[in-house]
Amino acid sequence: MKAYYDTRAPEYDDWWLAEGLHAPAPADWKEERDELIGFLRALPPKRTLDVACGTGFLTRHLQGDVVGLDQSPRMLELAGRYVDVVRGDGVALPFEDDAFERVFTSHFYGHLEEDERARFLAEAERVSVELVVVDAALHGGVERAEWQERELKDGSRWQVYKRFFTPDGLLAELGGGETLFAGRWFVAVRA
Template sequence: MSTTVAPIDPLRSCPAGRYADERLIVEPGRPLGVTAAATGDGRILVRHHLRPAELDDELGAALAAALAPLTDDHDVFARAFTGVVLTSAPQAERAWELFYRNTLARIRHAEPGYSAIYRRALELLPRGEVLDLGCSFGFLALHLAARGDRVTAAEIDAGTTTLVRSMARRLRRPVEVVRADGAALPLPDGCVDAVAVLHVLEHVDDATGAEVLTEARRLARSRVVVAVPFEERPTALFGHVRRIDAHHLYQLGHASGWSFDIHRHHGGWLVLDRPVRHHR
């Protein structure tokens, strides 16, 4: 008999300091860091002991290392990640606010790690109206808003869009959050100056990825910025379903009909620029 697993609720407070659902249990513990072990009922028990300053987006690497010997299931990873954050403070929004403030500070202070990807995107995206397509936690969108851009963040997951909207409000960063499929957004042609597609394509198959880039070009007046990880094999625990390399990026750029540049910086980058029309 199959058991239906409830969707992740990122704003579910854990005042007792313990998170539990049908697939795993998360609770504070010692020593420092993150550990994971199988339980007798088929779930995974994750224990963590993090200093407040350590609660940021780099948590993903430590959590993946703990879970990898037990599972490569992305849903388990996402639930564990959420559980670690939620059990770091009694009230959900306060826990996430600490997580967001720490992560945004890493980007601002040029600390190493995934933050380097956001910093490069900020360098490549023109100021003005920007769409963060497949925004995940919305860190790029929040930084774009802080520099004065008019920002739309789009994400397909309902829980994530609710979280990003809540954090944008708490951090007083004006971001319009839209729940939508990245291959079919309810927005008009050429509605933004640029579109960011950061670490999205590795989560979808070739055909869907091509549709996402077609949609990004439809919406962008001038530039589309794409970032992907360069991996030997897709990391299933992170939800990656395919490997993308420099040759694949070249094919995508060539097929777009736009001017394009490819470079490496903590992974691969494809920057598409709409051709300039010369009027006679």
């Protein structure tokens, strides 16, 4: 997953924008994306660590003192336009205990396999009392975890592990909390 995302960095926002290989936008995509952004902008400002911030597409809308962490140098170059960035491993965070008031993460948790999930959750709990997770919504009703074959503009092909969530299913894994956003494409919960 690491090399894939570093290679994908320059074309990553095409996914959020439904451009390039991701055009045309699926039904309601842009409306729901903008609704999600509006919702994130309205969260109370906090000292926040965005784990696996990518290009900073969502990071830039978080209010407060925000730091973006990612493993990919090319992603961080882009996210660095908006916030302070740190290169590091999202499952071994290079920060002291309680260094933040909120850990935020978007479309990262759903790419983690079981052992990494446990490590991420333990690390998030160590550095912050609050965890906000945004991820892909499950549509169709059946729990889904799959290896997807993905292609980039240069024709390269990659295998990527990905899961889809109901808000309740995600909250159950995180040990409880509240649903912040429940859409066709995105879910957001606070643990």
